[in-house]
Amino acid sequence: MASRVLIADDEANLLISLEYLLQRQGYDVSLARDGDQTMKLIRQQPPDLVILDATMPGQSGFEVCQQVRADPALRHIPIVMLSARARETDIAKGKALGADAYIVKPFSTADLVNQVRQLLGADR
Numbered sequence: 027m028a029s030r031v032l033i034a035d036d037e038a039n040l041l042i043s044l045e046y047l048l049q050r051q052g053y054d055v056s057l058a059r060d061g062d063q064t065m066k067l068i069r070q071q072p073p074d075l076v077i078l079d080a081t082m083p084g085q086s087g088f089e090v091c092q093q094v095r096a097d098p099a100l101r102h103i104p105i106v107m108l109s110a111r112a113r114e115t116d117i118a119k120g121k122a123l124g125a126d127a128y129i130v131k132p133f134s135t136a137d138l139v140n141q142v143r144q145l146l147g148a149d150r
């Protein structure tokens with residue numbers, strides 16, 4: 027059974043690109059365009075991993091990350107935070123809130139796929 031990955035980002039072109047990329051890698055991908063929709067999807071059917079934009083409409087990725095880590099039923103879900111915010115304070119904030127990885131945009135798709143594989147413990 028394919029691992030389920032939820033990608034949350036308000037950039038439509040990035041969502042489409044990442045969906046295609048991860049589906050080609052064999053993952054079952056779902057998409058969210060804002061923080062509120064992301065939390066709704068996570069609670070309805072917890073994914074195996076979340077790729078989370080730090081800045082989205084509604085709840086930010088930082089807020090979503092914090093909520094996931096605070097919920098005992100969800101806290102085990104690996105989170106890869108994506109952001110154009112490249113300052114050390116932003117990266118430190120993402121990691122302090124519980125992100126397992128923080129990748130700065132623009133990024134290498136190969137690096138993202140490798141990070142997803144590593145966090146899911148899969149050798150694909």
